[in-house]
Amino acid sequence: MKTSQAWIEYCKSLSPAIVETCARTAVAAGGASLARALNQALPDWNFRHALARGGWYRLGGIVDDSGARISDNLEAWVEDALDACDGDIHQLIDAHAGENLHATRLVGQTHYLTAAVGDGCDDFLQLEIEDLQEVRGHRLFANEPATLEELVDPRGGGDPPLPLGLPCYKLRRIQHIGAFLERMLAQKPEPAPIHRMIADWRQSSAGAASSYANHWVIATREHLDRYHQPVFRAQPIATLAGDPPEFAAPPGTSGLPLQEALNRFDRAVGYPLAWYFHMLTTKAVPHWVAQATVEDALAGFAYLPQRDVDVIRHWLHQPYAV
Known part of the structure; x- marks a missing residue:
């Protein structure tokens, strides 16, 4: 083990093959095609396309x-030009009056791909690959900006985006999720909500029925605090297509009607106790x-396995949200 x-060093060793695969794979073919290309390049693993999240830009x-x-860096160019003024x-606006310079943006989405390493809930590799396209945006100085933010990233209006090339794939991160969560615990021994969620999955009927990575990916962040100590964050994201189903039971429901509402929710999502994990997230x-x-359960309605009742009771005594 x-x-x-x-794991960090091993993931680094995989990066060149992933970068090369991204460079020769057409974005238009879709996430499933990307997964196939990666599996050909890395035959030791079986990556599956789990989720695509879009709507962002840089x-x-x-x-x-x-x-x-x-310039390739709008912010650096503006900072240097402002220092010169x-x-x-x-004065910066006056210095560039009449120049038709346009800021660009990188718009796209993040593709999450996962590959099981072992039987553990968090024992999987997770790939984050960005689908990027550069577009020409607003004309610099045209809005007579009063602040740096208005200069580099004005809100509203402006010219319609003009694509400057075809979209492309770019590797953002590859990591072993279990190793990342271990590093979180090493930094702060008190389990974070994500650790508790993983433990609940392992102990419940959800873990017995399906792999965690079949239904969730984990968005991770790592940065240094003001004391230059690493700070880790991990946020689970459901891979469910679209929004989760509406829970069809009003407050006060119990017994058979509640059981039916729970079963409907679980069937729609695709695994047992799905309602509990979506309650948390x-x-x-x-x-x-x-x-x-x-x-x-205390009244004798045995529609949940005892291990699920134990997980829920523990949450009631020590609630958390992820």
């Missing part, structure tokens, strides 16, 4: 009217349901 550091560079590249943004299920199921 690899240590956390060994600041890009600067081009002129002809599309010629002025002694920090006077009005997507808030699709209200918290009163947990109390009602335990009260039903």
